Amino acid sequence: MASNGRVRLVDVAERAGVSMKTVSNVVNGYAHVQPETRARVQLAIDELGYRPNLTARRLATGKTGMIALAMPEIDHPYFGELARHVAEIASSRGYRVIIEQTLGDEAAERAVLRDREAGLVDGVIFQPVRIATLEIARLHRDLPLVLLGEVEAPVTTDHVMIDNVRAAADVTDHLLAGGRTRIGFLGMVEGDITMTNNRRLLGYQEALIRAGLPLDPRRMLTVGGFAPEDAAEAVRGALTDGPEFDALVCRDDRFAAGALAALREHGASVPDDVAVVGWDDSALAEWTWPALSSLAPDKHELARVAFDLLSERMNGVTGVGRHRIVPHSVHARASAPPA
Amino acid sequence: MASNGRVRLVDVAERAGVSMKTVSNVVNGYAHVQPETRARVQLAIDELGYRPNLTARRLATGKTGMIALAMPEIDHPYFGELARHVAEIASSRGYRVIIEQTLGDEAAERAVLRDREAGLVDGVIFQPVRIATLEIARLHRDLPLVLLGEVEAPVTTDHVMIDNVRAAADVTDHLLAGGRTRIGFLGMVEGDITMTNNRRLLGYQEALIRAGLPLDPRRMLTVGGFAPEDAAEAVRGALTDGPEFDALVCRDDRFAAGALAALREHGASVPDDVAVVGWDDSALAEWTWPALSSLAPDKHELARVAFDLLSERMNGVTGVGRHRIVPHSVHARASAPPA
DNA sequence: CCAGGAATGTACAGCGCTGTAACACTGTTG
DNA sequence: CAACAGTGTTACAGCGCTGTACATTCCTGG
Numbered sequence: 158m159a160s161n162g163r164v165r166l167v168d169v170a171e172r173a174g175v176s177m178k179t180v181s182n183v184v185n186g187y188a189h190v191q192p193e194t195r196a197r198v199q200l201a202i203d204e205l206g207y208r209p210n211l212t213a214r215r216l217a218t219g220k221t222g223m224i225a226l227a228m229p230e231i232d233h234p235y236f237g238e239l240a241r242h243v244a245e246i247a248s249s250r251g252y253r254v255i256i257e258q259t260l261g262d263e264a265a266e267r268a269v270l271r272d273r274e275a276g277l278v279d280g281v282i283f284q285p286v287r288i289a290t291l292e293i294a295r296l297h298r299d300l301p302l303v304l305l306g307e308v309e310a311p312v313t314t315d316h317v318m319i320d321n322v323r324a325a326a327d328v329t330d331h332l333l334a335g336g337r338t339r340i341g342f343l344g345m346v347e348g349d350i351t352m353t354n355n356r357r358l359l360g361y362q363e364a365l366i367r368a369g370l371p372l373d374p375r376r377m378l379t380v381g382g383f384a385p386e387d388a389a390e391a392v393r394g395a396l397t398d399g400p401e402f403d404a405l406v407c408r409d410d411r412f413a414a415g416a417l418a419a420l421r422e423h424g425a426s427v428p429d430d431v432a433v434v435g436w437d438d439s440a441l442a443e444w445t446w447p448a449l450s451s452l453a454p455d456k457h458e459l460a461r462v463a464f465d466l467l468s469e470r471m472n473g474v475t476g477v478g479r480h481r482i483v484p485h486s487v488h489a490r491a492s493a494p495p496a
Numbered sequence: 497m498a499s500n501g502r503v504r505l506v507d508v509a510e511r512a513g514v515s516m517k518t519v520s521n522v523v524n525g526y527a528h529v530q531p532e533t534r535a536r537v538q539l540a541i542d543e544l545g546y547r548p549n550l551t552a553r554r555l556a557t558g559k560t561g562m563i564a565l566a567m568p569e570i571d572h573p574y575f576g577e578l579a580r581h582v583a584e585i586a587s588s589r590g591y592r593v594i595i596e597q598t599l600g601d602e603a604a605e606r607a608v609l610r611d612r613e614a615g616l617v618d619g620v621i622f623q624p625v626r627i628a629t630l631e632i633a634r635l636h637r638d639l640p641l642v643l644l645g646e647v648e649a650p651v652t653t654d655h656v657m658i659d660n661v662r663a664a665a666d667v668t669d670h671l672l673a674g675g676r677t678r679i680g681f682l683g684m685v686e687g688d689i690t691m692t693n694n695r696r697l698l699g700y701q702e703a704l705i706r707a708g709l710p711l712d713p714r715r716m717l718t719v720g721g722f723a724p725e726d727a728a729e730a731v732r733g734a735l736t737d738g739p740e741f742d743a744l745v746c747r748d749d750r751f752a753a754g755a756l757a758a759l760r761e762h763g764a765s766v767p768d769d770v771a772v773v774g775w776d777d778s779a780l781a782e783w784t785w786p787a788l789s790s791l792a793p794d795k796h797e798l799a800r801v802a803f804d805l806l807s808e809r810m811n812g813v814t815g816v817g818r819h820r821i822v823p824h825s826v827h828a829r830a831s832a833p834p835a
Numbered sequence: 836c837c838a839g840g841a842a843t844g845t846a847c848a849g850c851g852c853t854g855t856a857a858c859a860c861t862g863t864t865g
Numbered sequence: 866c867a868a869c870a871g872t873g874t875t876a877c878a879g880c881g882c883t884g885t886a887c888a889t890t891c892c893t894g895g
Contacts, residue, residue, distance in 0.1 A: 165852085166851065167852095179874060181852070189873060212554045212851080213615070213850070213853090214853075215880090216549075216853095217852040217880055218853065230580065231570065231579050233576075234571070240571065241597065253616075256595050276548070276549040276551050385783075421785070440571070443753075444784050502881095506881080516881090521843095527842095555883095556882040557883065558850070836895105838895095841890105842891075842892090844887105847885090849885105850882090855878085856878105860871100862869105863871100
């Protein structure tokens with residue numbers, strides 16, 4: 158046995174009276190090993206308490222069995238739930254997940270694509286929020302990569318998302334079906350460079366146009382930052398200066414929570430005076446009062462499809478970037494009940 | 497260059513006309529390298545786009561530069577926030593974090609201590625919920641380990657927690673100071689084997705006794721499961737059959753959210769009729785209506801202390817298990833305002 | 836002026852595993 | 866019955882890096 162106390166393959170081999178490779182074959186479940194030999198090796202493994210050194214295996218095979226999941230914040234409800242799904246899928250396929258928090262930092266996002274992952278993981282699932290796809294394509298070399306969320310063309314990398322235009326239209330239709338006619342959109346974020354919001358705004362507008370309703374730019378609220386309080390602030394402003402609205406389509410559940418707070422302060426009743434719909438269908442939607450109706454991306458499917466695409470890349474599939482849309486639905490709760 | 501396209505140390509060495517080890521020294525920032533040599537090596541590194549293979553480095557050094565964080569669910573608000581703090585601390589010290597979700601599964605918790613981590617990480621920070629400390633001590637070999645949360649004696653492993661008895665007493669005192677006299681406790685969970693709740697119940701009882709108030713066992717509510725809905729169900733039952741109460745100390749914020757829902761259904765006003773205090777001070781406390789007062793463990797400190805203890809163990813410190821208490825406070829919000 | 840050390844660099848073994856080539860068998864086939 | 870395919874096993878190189886031992890040069894102080 159090695160002096161550091163750990164049992165190595167060679168120790169087992171010696172004890173069982175076979176070669177290292179045979180032990181390796183047993184450990185890896187290789188078929189062509191005599192049952193009798195296998196039993197002898199297994200006995201030695203158990204007796205010595207042998208555990209393979211994964212680092213050594215990785216160096217030998219060139220596979221790490223790990224993927225990185227890079228996202229802005231692990232404690233954001235949506236990302237937390239997504240992380241859980243990804244971890245479960247990956248785990249069921251024998252992979253482990255390293256969480257990489259970029260915290261919305263541009264340098265951290267670049268690092269995800271470069272040195273940080275060198276030889277550490279077999280692939281990366283990455284939700285960028287600061288750097289553009291063009292730069293991703295430029296920085297990205299041969300590491301298998303799947304992007305999450307809306308990305309602008311030209312896209313040379315695999316990515317998975319929901320149909321944001323359609324989803325925003327569905328949410329707006331849900332409100333229209335409930336008899337709302339003066340529907341606002343909360344909100345565009347200053348300095349937000351992702352396409353996500355533009356697509357959602359577009360879907361919202363399309364639904365209004367289809368319904369023959371006017372587009373009032375003053376009902377499309379701009380928010381100063383990403384915190385719920387920023388959203389509340391924007392709603393407060395709109396309630397005093399802006400045009401009337403009887404419903405709000407929100408960019409995410411946290412913005413919706415901020416909107417609920419501002420409406421409450423103002424004495425507006427939800428959903429009677431103003432209906433509110435969130436986005437992400439995170440656990441938080443259950444906890445607000447009233448509970449939030451929310452656009453629900455199929456997170457499980459999102460994680461599964463992303464992992465499958467990545468898996469193919471890790472198995473050597475090459476070729477142009479692939480584009481996958483996963484389903485969504487409107488999860489109706491009290492803040493915007495069904496018609 | 498290697499046929500697989502990756503640049504290796506030896507390629508850089510060849511190009512710069514020095515030995516592999518000198519390149520290694522430059523890469524690792526070793527002091528005693530001639531500036532001129534260093535520059536030449538650096539040039540070769542840049543020209544070839546060399547990135548060290550971390551797996552190989554790990555095999556050579558025996559250090560992985562990674563720790564595992566094992567917890568029940570990454571999408572639980574408290575654990576999500578804790579994960580974020582741990583990831584930030586670890587990252588600032590040059591470590592990376594692997595998230596291990598046990599999902600409250602006993603086998604998964606055992607696996608954390610055994611083969612799963614073999615040679616993969618340098619240490620583990622682990623919040624057990626299913627397996628007892630005795631078993632942890634039995635399974636745990638030489639892998640550096642720090643436990644989070646309440647653990648029963650005898651403790652042979654380092655662990656970090658808040659003073660749950662004291663914290664529960666502080667929360668109860670907060671309610672007493674607000675003039676509440678019929679304070680309930682929500683809740684003991686059926687089949688919960690962790691000590692956490694017993695400690696909290698104890699602190700709650702101590703505070704009542706010190707205040708000269710009677711202990712009414714019927715005000716100590718038992719909950720059928722860990723979901724907020726289970727807590728709501730328990731509160732509903734108490735509202736119809738049980739003794740009156742004018743305040744509730746809750747096991748965590750999610751239970752408190754469940755309690756708020758049940759109270760609302762019943763027409764009880766919070767905090768006028770019943771004050772509610774949560775536990776964990778998770779982001780969720782901001783989103784409920786009214787916003788939850790909550791016992792706030794110093795999560796940042798918790799993460800820091802846990803990492804420091806682990807760090808010492810990873811650096812070879814041996815000896816008996818150490819016990820660390822981190823501070824907490826009562827974060828007062830609308831559901832139980834200060835006196 | 837020389838022993839003793841610090842500064843700078845090299846050669847090579849070895850971390851613990853897996854892939855590959857090769858070998859010794861056994862049975863199968865034209 | 867030679868040729869061959871398939872099975873079970875071994876020996877050993879090699880994954881890409883770092884640690885160790887050692888060579889060489891350059892200072893320093895007695």
